[in-house]
Amino acid sequence: MMISDGLGPASVSFARTYSQFLYNHPYDYVLPLDSIHVGQSRTRSASTLVTDSAAGATAFSCGLKTYNRAIGVDPKGQPCGTVLESAKFRHGMKTGLVATSRITHATPASFSAHVTDRENENSIAAQQMGDNPLGRSVDLMFGGGSCHFLPKSAGGCRSDGRDLLKEAEQKYGWSVHRNKTDFDALSDDVKLPVMSLFSSSHMDFEIDRVPEKEPSLTEMSKKALQLLSAATRNADKGFFLMIEGSRIDMAAHSNDAAAHLHDILEYQNTIALVKDFVDKNPDTIMISTSDHETGGLSLARQVEKKYPKYLWYPDVLAKVKQSTIGLATDILKNKVPSSEYATLLKERLGIEDVTEAEITALAGRKFPKSLDQYLAEMVSLRAQLGWATHGHSGVDVNLYAYGKGVDWLHGSHENIEIGHFIERVLDLNLTDITTQLNKNNSQFHISTMSEEDKLAYNDALDHYHHNPANLHHLSYE
Incomplete structure (x- = not known):
């Protein structure tokens, strides 16, 4: 699954038009995503009409609506099994996470951890490493965010003194890498699990990226596909990989049009790479969508009181x-x-x-x-570009799919239905994995919602949904 965090329909038009201008493409030129556009995803969360990335990603990973800030937990704060976990523990598939954010950030975390508040990234890091009642669920992680794996004494963010990178190697057998040179040297015979963290926090925007220091999203995705393919070459089961173009969203939060643009174009490069992989491996399906739109971008702007001009530059x-x-x-x-x-x-x-x-x-x-x-x-x-907000908006986002059997995704869908589709095509069982998680969730799951947050959440549920239980699961039949 591929997630373009914060990418709305206007941003796709924005990137396409810019490419047409820069490279003198004809008016009917399309981006790699355009050719596989199948529908829309509706993004509201259980607590508000405008979702955050935590609830948005949990909709994909667990197939349920939850409150904003929730990572892999249901509206009551209880862990919900994810498609990644079910793929790993039901079928023995290899699993991977690739992101340009911290790997502990909301989207990758929602597939691999369970906390009631997304700010608890130290706990997320420990769970991703393997501290989980089910054991280690992730085989490959590429991205930023070493801060939450390291103690403050080593320049990290952890106040508990734990060095999770050392623990990962010694306790769970991870191969840990911290620079581009070591990443480039990774070959097919590397033993999983493997982790490459290139920055303390988020990786650089594509417009700022120094190629000698950090790989691009496309480079990380290519390496992930290479290693996961090699690891499953002689196996009955394949792999599940989540790839996120994380910084698309962060540029839009700043209303930084150029940074937003360059990260979108790099995501398009990654889409082209994965489409080619699907062509060569026809038993593979690719789904791409966004958790939400960010910024409220418009491709024109009224800059004077008089009637506006119909253009942008x-x-x-x-x-x-x-x-x-x-x-x-x-x-x-x-x-x-x-x-x-x-x-x-x-x-x-x-x-x-x-x-x-x-x-x-x-x-x-x-x-x-x-x-x-x-x-x-x-x-x-x-x-002459307009922005409505420095936050998220509630518009529907585009849904893209490529490969055999994706016809069901055509049309308009609730975001949780994407999770249901993954569950169905991979023959997963989210109910079963959720039951297993909750047998001993005190091992890793600590509620961090304040009473004020809980009251606000309940008020929002009453206002928007009346009966939140109706939004936990929708049938795809």
């Missing part, structure tokens, strides 16, 4: 060389004087017409987030 984005959070961080870290802003904006963002008012506004912003958002607005204004 892709060429503005072709000049951008760095993410706006990257530039904001550089400005504040290096204490760049405002007298140098004009030169820097021209070099990094391609802005040649900066005004004195903008320079003054930039100089008054002393925190990365504020400066980041202002820089992003400067680019979007010139490109």
